[in-house]
Amino acid sequence: MFYMLLVCLTELGGLFLRSIAVSNSMLYTGFLIIECSMISTFFYYTFYKYYPKSKWIYAWFALFLIAYIAELVDNHFSIFSYRTTTFMSVAFVIASLYYYLLITRDEKFRKLGSDPQFWVINGILFFYFGSTACNVFFDYLIHEVSPISQSIRYITFNILNILLYSCWSYAFICRYRQRI
Amino acid sequence: MQISSKDLIYLITLITFIFLIAPLFLIIYISLYNQKKAKHAEEKAALKKTFELELLKSQIEVQENILQMIASNLHDNIGQLLSLTSMTLSSIQMDSKREEKIKTAGELTLRAIQELRQLSKRMNGQELIxxxxxxxxxxxxxxxxxxxxxxxxxxxxxxxxxxxxxxxxxxxxxxxxxxxxxxxxxxxxxxxxxxxxxxxxxxxxxxxxxxxxxxxxxxxxxxxxxxxxxxxxxxxxxxxxxxxxxxxxxxxxxxxxxxxx
The missing domain is CATH 3.30.565.10 (Histidine kinase-like ATPase, C-terminal domain)
Incomplete structure (x- = not known):
């Protein structure tokens, strides 16, 4: 819930900065750390019952921070860290696919239709896998100022956000049903 | 060859679309696989139950056979021996001193035969039913x-x-x-x-x-x-x-x- 609040605040901040004609890329670059921490922590707890070790999450955080800082320095803190975002997306897609592999290997049957973890990961996979093309061509899309290229990125991320938050909302409903 | 801006946008849209379709199919596949797993688990449980029931059935059959065997042995062998004992006791020429004891022994033997027959009948379920x-x-x-x-x-x-x-x-x-x-x-x-x-x-x-x-x-x-x-x-x-x-x-x-x- 706190993470969702941070997402809303970041989006509102981004809109505000854009309305006053100030670049909001650094705001979103800063938010990248929160996003990565949140999703990585979620994966850590998801995989914990299969691998109850915390070494890999520290290694992943270290790797992410190296990529993140290296790109920031390379960009002179001026544009959005899209390469780190792509790197992070790939890692999350692999983690999601690995989760599916664990499900298929798991001898214990679980009702996936009402499994919160499954739906959170579905949302993650849709968002990060679907945004790969936009992230890969980010450099092109950011420099192409034609309305069509701007709108394609806008529409894509709107669709991805709807998919992500729909899956997460459903996951919250499933979790709520499990508790009552 | 230079790719036009329009082509690139078309390419990005297509890739994004494919990248959205792929997870969708993957999720459907995982769900179907999971359903199959559930069905398999149900079948396994049903098989286990059938096996247990069959085992129980065999145990009951064996138990029933043993009971039947004991019942017929009691009736045919020990019963016959007791009948013989009873007949022997009744054929003894009694004098006044031993008469009472031999009479009691004969009565006890007859009771034993009666009990034995009833027990044998109880044990032999098929006969009883x-x-x-x-x-x-x-x-x-x-x-x-x-x-x-x-x-x-x-x-x-x-x-x-x-x-x-x-x-x-x-x-x-x-x-x-x-x-x-x-x-x-x-x-x-x-x-x-x-x-x-x-x-x-x-x-x-x-x-x-x-x-x-x-x-x-x-x-x-x-x-x-x-x-x-x-x-x-x-x-x-x-x-x-x-x-x-x-x-x-x-x-x-x-x-x-x-x-x-």
Whole structure:
């Protein structure tokens, strides 16, 4: 819930900065750390019952921070860290696919239709896998100022956000049903 | 060759679309696989249950055969020996001194023969069930009345017997014997009510006592609960239902219903 609040605040901040004609890329670059921490922590707890070790999450955080800082320095803190975002997306897609592999290997049957973890990961996979093309061509899309290229990125991320938050909302409903 | 801006945008849209379709298919595949896994687990559980029931059936068959063998040995061998002893005792030329003792020995031998025949008949279930289940229950209760001081009430509401169902009647009879044995061992009851009901397609046996009762959930956790579980399995073996209702200091009621067609 706190993470969702941070997402809303970041989006509102981004809109505000854009309305006053100030670049909001650094705001979103800063938010990248929160996003990565949140999703990585979620994966850590998801995989914990299969691998109850915390070494890999520290290694992943270290790797992410190296990529993140290296790109920031390379960009002179001026544009959005899209390469780190792509790197992070790939890692999350692999983690999601690995989760599916664990499900298929798991001898214990679980009702996936009402499994919160499954739906959170579905949302993650849709968002990060679907945004790969936009992230890969980010450099092109950011420099192409034609309305069509701007709108394609806008529409894509709107669709991805709807998919992500729909899956997460459903996951919250499933979790709520499990508790009552 | 330079790719035009329009082509690139088209390419990005297409890639994004494909990248959205791929997870969708993956999720559908995982869900279908999971359903298959659920079905497999259900089949495995059903197979396990069938195996357990078959095992139980075999155990009951073996037990029944052993009981039959012991019963015929008792009747044919020991029974004959006792009859011979009785005849020998009766043929002795008695004088006044020994007359009393020999007479007593003869009477004891005759009682032993009688008890032995009854015991042998009880053990030989197939023989006992030949007439019908109600007859077997009556015989069992007569045996029980002689040795104990229970107030026993038996109501037989059956209309007709189906000879083809002798096997399941025998299992139900053994189940009844075990229930009575449990009442004697654990219930501390004074009254036992037995009702045998028959409606089209269903035979129901109800055994009720006024004993100390128990908390079913607690009982199932202990080794004594195994006996109840065993009875339940036997009822399941006949595609029937087994219900236990018990209240502490009130008593216990056991209800077994089996298809009877």
């Amino acid at each position: 030949k007439k019908n289940l109600a007859h077997a229950i009556t015989y069992e209760l007569d045996w029980l009345r002689r040795g104990t001081e229970y107030e026993i009430n038996f109501r037989d509401n059956t209309t007709h017997s189906i000879p083809e169902n002798a096997d399941i009647e025998l299992i139900l009879f053994r189940l009844f014997q075990e229930t009575i044995s449990n009442i004697i061992k654990h219930a501390e009851a004074t009254v036992i009510d037995i009702t045998l009901d028959q409606v089209p397609g269903l035979l129901t046996l109800r055994v009720k006592d006024n004993g100390k009762g128990f908390v079913l959930a607690d009982k199932l956790k202990t080794s004594e609960g195994m006996g109840l579980s065993n009875l339940s399995k036997r009822a399941a073996m006949m595609n029937g239902t087994f219900n236990v209702t018990s209240s502490e200091e009130v008593g216990t009621e056991i209800l077994v219903s089996i298809p009877y067609i």
